[in-house]
Amino acid sequence: xxxxxxxxxxxxxxxxxxxxxxxxxxxxxxxxxxxxxxxxxxxxxxxxxxxxxxxxxxxxxxxxxxxxxxxxxxxxxxxxxxxxxxxxxxxxxxxxxxxxxxxxxxxxxxxxxxxxxxxxxxxxxxxxxxxxxxxxxxxxxxxxxxxxxxxxxxxxxxxxxxxxxxxxxxxxxxxxxxxxxxxxxxxxxxxxxxxxxxxxxxxxxxxxxxxxxxxxxxxxxxxxxxxxxxxxxxxxxxxxxxxxxxxxxxxxxxxxxxxxxxxxxxxxxxxxxxxxxxxxxxxxxxxxxxxxxxxxxxxxxxxxxxxxxxxxxxxxxxxxxxxxxxxxxxxxxxxxxx
Numbered sequence: 001x002x003x004x005x006x007x008x009x010x011x012x013x014x015x016x017x018x019x020x021x022x023x024x025x026x027x028x029x030x031x032x033x034x035x036x037x038x039x040x041x042x043x044x045x046x047x048x049x050x051x052x053x054x055x056x057x058x059x060x061x062x063x064x065x066x067x068x069x070x071x072x073x074x075x076x077x078x079x080x081x082x083x084x085x086x087x088x089x090x091x092x093x094x095x096x097x098x099x100x101x102x103x104x105x106x107x108x109x110x111x112x113x114x115x116x117x118x119x120x121x122x123x124x125x126x127x128x129x130x131x132x133x134x135x136x137x138x139x140x141x142x143x144x145x146x147x148x149x150x151x152x153x154x155x156x157x158x159x160x161x162x163x164x165x166x167x168x169x170x171x172x173x174x175x176x177x178x179x180x181x182x183x184x185x186x187x188x189x190x191x192x193x194x195x196x197x198x199x200x201x202x203x204x205x206x207x208x209x210x211x212x213x214x215x216x217x218x219x220x221x222x223x224x225x226x227x228x229x230x231x232x233x234x235x236x237x238x239x240x241x242x243x244x245x246x247x248x249x250x251x252x253x254x255x256x257x258x259x260x261x262x263x264x265x266x267x268x269x270x271x272x273x274x275x276x277x278x279x280x281x282x283x284x285x286x287x288x289x290x291x292x293x294x295x296x297x298x299x300x301x302x303x304x305x306x307x308x309x310x311x312x313x314x315x316x317x318x319x320x321x322x323x324x325x326x327x328x329x330x331x332x333x334x335x336x337x338x
Contacts, residue, residue: 007148007149007152007218008218008222010152011152011155011215011218011219011222012219014215016208016211016212019159020162020208023159023162023163023166024166026163027163027166027167027170031167032167032170032171032174033171033174035167035168035171036171036172036174036175038050038171039171039172039175041181041184041185041189042184042185042186042189044189044192047189047192047193047196050168050172050196051165051168051172051196051200054161054164054165054168055165055199055200055203057161058161058165058203058206058207059331061154061157061158061161061207061210062206062207062210062327062331064154065154065210065213065214065324065327066324066327066328066331068150068151068154069213069217069320069321069323069324069327070320070324072147072320077140077224077309077313078313080136080137080140080309081306081309081310081313083133083136084133084232084302084305084306085306087126087129087130087133088299088302088303088306090126090129091126091239091243091299095119095122095123123243126243127240127243127244130236130237130239130240131240133232133236134232134233134236134237137228137232137233137236138233140228141225141228141229144221144222144224144225145225147221148218148221148222151214151217151218151221152214152218154210154214155211155214155215155218158207158210158211158214159211161207162204162207162208162211165200165203165204165207166204168200169197169200169201169204172193172196172197172200173197175193176190176193176194176197202330202333205330206327206330206331209323209326209327209330210327213319213323213324213326213327216319216323217316217319217320217323220312220315220316220319221316223312224309224312224313224316227305227308227309227312228305228309230305231301231302231304231305231306231308231309232302232305235298235301235302235305236302238298239298239299239302242298
């Protein structure tokens with residue numbers, strides 16, 4: 001299975017409570033008893049070192065998560081939407097579409113706003129820009145994919161570390177509630193046992209909160225990536241095809257050939273994202289003629305995509321700030337209590 005699809009499926013189907021129950025059910029009593037042997041009655045050194053290694057690993061992973069969330073640079077998303085907005089603003093349907101009633105291909109009548117040489121001059125750079133925007137979109141998608149692969153590694157480690165810290169918590173709880181042990185414990189040692197147990201539970205809380213934060217971030221990345229597929233990867237080539245064909249038709253008047261080209265392009269768009277079907281096929285494909293709405297509809301779809309990307313990015317930034325602040329607060333509480 002494709003790694004990207006596998007990660008997406010695992011994260012989307014992840015249920016924290018079910019996962020905790022599953023981990024709890026897999027903890028072997030024999031292993032818990034073995035860990036409990038690390039604790040020596042009234043031996044403070046054994047208590048101080050108890051679970052220290054796994055706690056340290058969790059602390060390192062938590063710092064990595066916090067640094068990733070705090071230093072995540074999503075300015076490129078803003079730059080991308082700005083470039084897309086700039087690209088769309090340069091396209092002026094009035095240059096192609098006659099205001100009189102008729103098909104999309106009335107754009108090739110003599111009363112079209114701009115003559116062919118001016119259309120070439122104005123739109124050739126814009127068509128090159130469309131190619132650059134697609135490259136930029138795909139580059140950004142690649143960044144999101146790399147980010148998700150890194151986050152997924154931390155996600156898996158978080159779950160593994162939670163299972164380990166639970167063993168120490170369970171073993172400590174069993175130790176401090178063992179009547180044969182309690183008889184010989186002095187009060188100060190009992191107090192230290194309770195504090196150690198409390199700290200282990202807080203570490204558990206950190207790793208669980210971190211797991212959820214990472215899961216949410218992976219989901220946010222997928223939402224943005226899929227939004228780009230739906231609105232940009234599928235639609236920009238269609239828009240470019242419409243503009244390019246307008247040059248060909250104006251110059252050669254090959255209407256039927258261009259009809260087929262654009263219909264083929266629309267079908268490719270629908271294959272990439274069937275959800276766009278309602279936006280395209282009802283208004284754009286009528287018998288043998290493509291209506292003039294073709295160019296306008298692709299522009300409308302792209303504008304909606306830009307708005308949706310900005311909305312998703314805003315949610316992502318808020319989640320980043322919220323989750324990183326939450327993890328920082330939890331770490332500070334533990335550091336004050338250790």
